[in-house]
Amino acid sequence: MTTDMPARMLRLLSLLQTRREWSGHELAERLGVTGRTVRRDIDRLRELGYPVEATTGHAGGYRLASGTAMPPLLLDDDEAVAITVALRTAAGGLGGIEETALRALAKLEQVLPTRLRGQVTALQEATSTITWESRGPRADATTLTLLAAACRDHEIVTFDYTTRDGTWASRRVEPHSLVASGGLWYLVAYDTARDDWRIYRLDRLTAPSPTGRRVPPRTLPDPGPDPAAYVAAKIATAPVRYRAVATVHATADSIRVRTWALASRIQPISESNCTVDCSDDSLPRIAQALATLDTSYTLDADPAVVDYLRLSATRTLDATGPA
Structure with missing residues (x-):
């Protein structure tokens, strides 16, 4: 007590x-x-x-609930607006603090007065940031906030989803958790129509809408209950367009510290060698992943991957001029 x-x-x-x-x-x-x-x-x-x-x-x-005034959090209106905008920006993709920013944002926006919501929206719409194309697609901060609240409240949501082959359909799911990995956000959820667990990339998700219906929380299947481990395992075994597996002349531990490949895709085969599965839907991403290995390796890959790597190597040699 x-x-x-x-x-x-x-x-x-x-x-x-x-x-x-x-x-x-x-x-x-x-x-x-x-x-x-x-x-x-x-x-x-x-x-x-x-x-x-x-x-x-x-x-x-x-x-x-939302009140007519900010509760006594030692924040004035300007400070509350500034913190909310900063958290929205961080939740949208500032590396390293996305999950922490999202949790703080969900708490702050829950009690933010209506008059301040307008200021936050106006400031957000009037400002912009430089997004480097190499960072890839980004998730919408409003979508992140909505789904974070749905995960917290175990509330069913609906949305439209576009798959990797370009087809789309409506989904109705029970959100479980959000996971950030490699610059992308993933929603782990139970799809009620398919009666099975699914992982959705947030940059392919549009028009999310809460239904107001709450359900008892579900337990993740193997290798649960860690959502990050679950997503990593699914990504590692997901079908991809191009296969590329490198046998690297270096230890698995040394490769893990200098590549963004998932740990489950790096497998030791001896004390001084390992394999790295760089398979992907994108040929440029495969080339980038192989470049980060920064050591000698042999490659088992699809012909399209080999052709692309040879073309890239030729361009690099031409750009550097004669020896």
Whole structure:
């Protein structure tokens, strides 16, 4: 039982920020107090400016909603706008902090007043950043935020999805988690129509829409429960257009530190040699992956890969001039 009231209220606020809605019974169990104590603590949060709403339904509940003013987070309006825009930018692709920024963004936008949402949108639309083509397709920050909330709340969403061969169809899924890998974002979800787990690239996903229907959380199949490991395993075994496997004259550990290939695609075959599966749908990406090996290797690849590599080598030699 949490007897320290300030600590209990901070715990209560943290719980309200991690899920869209809690029943009074659930909160009482988590905090180890009575329902009456929860109601008093909710009233204290409201007095401090936190917009906690009571919900209807079986046994009733509570949720943290958008308020008419920012709750006392030691942020003024300008600071709240600046942080929200920065988090949106980071969640959209600033390397290394995407997942942390997305979690913080979901919490902040949940209580952002309507008048500030307009400022954030205006500033976002009036600014732009340089995107290098080599970084590949990027996910939309609004889509990331919507799907992050759906994963948190176990809420079914619908969207349109374009596959790698260009066909598209509507999807209805139970979102589980978001995973960032190699500059791309993936949604791990249970597809209700196919009655199976699927992985969706967010840059191929459009018109996401929450349905308002929540379902019990599902457990990932093998090699779950780690979503990142699940996505890595699926990507490593997914069908690709071009096959290219290099036998590298270097240790697997030394290759892992200088290539972006998934760890599951690097396999040791002796103390001083390993194989690296660089297979991909893109010939330029295969060439880039092989270049990062930075050591001698032999290659087992499709004829199209060999032809492309020879053409690239010829262009490089021509560009450097006579020896």
